[in-house]
Amino acid sequence: MKQKRFNSIENDLERAVFLAEYNSRRQRSLRLSAILLIAAKHGLRGLLYVWPLVILLFVDFSGIWNGLRLLLLGLGVVAWFRFIHNSVRDDYARFVAGVLLEPGELGRIL
Numbered sequence: 001m002k003q004k005r006f007n008s009i010e011n012d013l014e015r016a017v018f019l020a021e022y023n024s025r026r027q028r029s030l031r032l033s034a035i036l037l038i039a040a041k042h043g044l045r046g047l048l049y050v051w052p053l054v055i056l057l058f059v060d061f062s063g064i065w066n067g068l069r070l071l072l073l074g075l076g077v078v079a080w081f082r083f084i085h086n087s088v089r090d091d092y093a094r095f096v097a098g099v100l101l102e103p104g105e106l107g108r109i110l
Helices: 012-022 025-057 065-096 105-109
Strands: none
């Protein structure tokens, strides 16, 4: 069953009931669980993109390599964070924002 989004509700009474449920403790905890699940999913997926840089950090070369190693570490962290931030924000907007969640829907989000 497709859930109604808050933006699609035009009736004021229905909006008030929706907001009362949306702001309940149960819904807040389900949204937090969904955010953590989405972040974990995209975090692991993001590691697949930056793993070559991480492996290069552990190779021991002499000379200028120490400075280059720090630069690669910074680039890897920035690339990983950018990938995760955009992906989590997009999935949150698509699956979680403005929707009443049920516990079984966390599997669908994954």
